[in-house]
Amino acid sequence: MKNVIAYIRVSSGKQERSGLGIKAQREYIATAAKSNGWNVVAEFVETVSGTIAPADRPECSKAIAACKEHNADFVVAKLDRVGRDVEHVAGLMKRVDVKVATMPNADNFALHLFAALAEQEREFIAQRTKDAMAALQRDADAGKADAVAKVERRTHGLEKGRGKATGRDGKATKAAVAKAAALNAVVRPHLESCLYNKLTTLQAVADCLNAKGLRTSRGSEFNPTAVRRLMLALKLSFEKAA
16 A cells, blocks of 8 residues: 555635635545555645745645655645646656646656646636737727726726725725725816717827826826726716717
């Protein structure tokens, strides 16, 4: 019977409190251990981002040391519990033999390939998302109503998430809203005037506001992005002005 050291990682406090991430990983490892004749000598659990190298994680370091002490393999439920960076996976494999519960027969070479492919796929997805957001922003800056609406929903979602992150973030958001409200009381009539003049692009509206001598809360001239944010804050759109 082969000795193994179980390592379980969750990346957020929410996962830790729910127990879902930990429970699921523990079940994966227990099932693989039973099927493959592994003896789970010890288990190490921690809440830490996968962006941190395994050797820099306190509990992971303990798990590595335990592997050497008990002549055991290092086992995780899934490969991404080691990390999402192929260098992290490769670095750990130089120190211990790694087993993955969801593919127990894969050796270090195979796991390295899986890690490299997974990292490449994430890079592809990230680039596609970046390109799609850039295209959406260009359409929003050009004043396309559907694009402006999508950007508005995304911005609202991000701001809501940031506001809930901590009490400090919530206070900062309230302060920003108050500051924006004071500015909007002055700018709104001029913005509505520009919109009712049948301007159809964010750049045209920015030029209109700048021609009136108006400035953003930071004292700079309006640009398409600043206009878009102002329109979102005031719930104004080109359609409503039509």
